[in-house]
Amino acid sequence: MNRVFNFSAGPAAIPLEVLTQAQEELLDFHGTGMSVMEMSHRGKVFMEVAAEVEGDFRALLAIPANYKILFLQGGGKGEFSLIPLNLLRGKAKADYVNTGHWSAGAIKEAGKYCEVSVIASSQDKNFTYVPRQSGWKPNRDAAFRHICTNETIHGVEYFWTPQINDDVPLVADASSHIMSRPMDVAKYGCIYGGAQKNIGPSGLTFVIIREDLLGGAHPFTPSVFDYTQQAANEWMLNTPPTFAVYLAGLTFKWLEKQGGLDGMEKQNIEKARLLYKSIDESGDFYRNEVAPDDRSRMNVPFFLREETLNAKFLEGAAVEGLAGLKGHKVIGGMRASIYNATPLAGVQALTAYMREFAQRNG
DSSP, X not given: OOOOEEOOSSSOOOOHHHHHHHHHHSSOSTTSSSOTTTSOTTSHHHHHXXXXXXXHHHHHHTOOTTEXXXXXOSHHHHHHHHHHHHHOTTOOEEEEEEOSHHHHHHHHHHTTTSEEEEEEEOGGGTTOSOOOGGGOOOOTTOSOEEEESEETTTTEEOSSOOOOSSSOOEEEEOTTTTTSSOOOGGXXXXXXXXXXXXXXXTTOEEEEEEXXXXXXXXXXXXXXXXXXXXXXXXXOXXXXXXXXXXXXXXXXXXXXXXXXXXXXXXXXXXXXXXXXHHHHTTTTSEEOOSOGGGBOSSEEEEEESSGGGHHHXXXXXXXTTEEOOBOOTTTOSEEEEOOTTSOHHHHHHHHHHHHHHHHHHO
């Protein structure tokens, strides 16, 4: 088996231990004589799986008892619509902070359902920083206040939690850094995202919502996307993506072995430190344009001094078994996504290749 080091932004690397266990259990899950993807989602075996997955998620992230967990479908983009449909609750306005491509996508989608007030933006510097709260212009009559806590494309991450002295619930798209470090869930009204970065395969989304925010979904909201109805039915109003839920559960067990989110954060800090150090010490051969205090630990965009070298860099990386490094078309360049499942050895291999490439082409 010749596996590469996968730096893709998502779908992303899954721990080898998880894939191996899933492979071993694929044809016969715990003596049932069938795969977990073949069994009824309402049967006793899968119901036990689902309860354990939800319990491990709650324990790892220290989710308070007054929050509901929902495993849904539709992707993070789908949630851009579901958030206003579920959380406007009769109000007409929502606050959004714009820190990049995915914030902008959420803003555009929410604009179909309400008046969107962009209370802060980093567009003035090409989304290379997180606007400090002192410059925000919040509305106290907003239904909710939305942030994207890690921008996958632009590579900026919140390392602080906004705290405004009003009753407007804070909502976070945490798709690309959930489970990479502890989060104080109690400071948010709702946290949501796609699973395909640090939780499992694509096709699964998670929603963590405070119970007092349930109720009052827009009448046009499809039942399967109504948080209140899904919460009342333990997120099984419809058939959930059972195999994806199962894989998420294996990932949670793997995270427990890493020392939980505290242990995982230490690993992620080390990987990010090594990669940014390699970029910063390259002279001007490589550059990362994000403000140092806001540099994402998960998604590291970088640019070569000469764009004409991009194709050569990627070709050489492929030869070295380094995959998924091409930057997003929105900003170009390169991007290394170093999620939980990307090992330190992968980052070491990448930085060694970067140094060697710079020496040959500098």
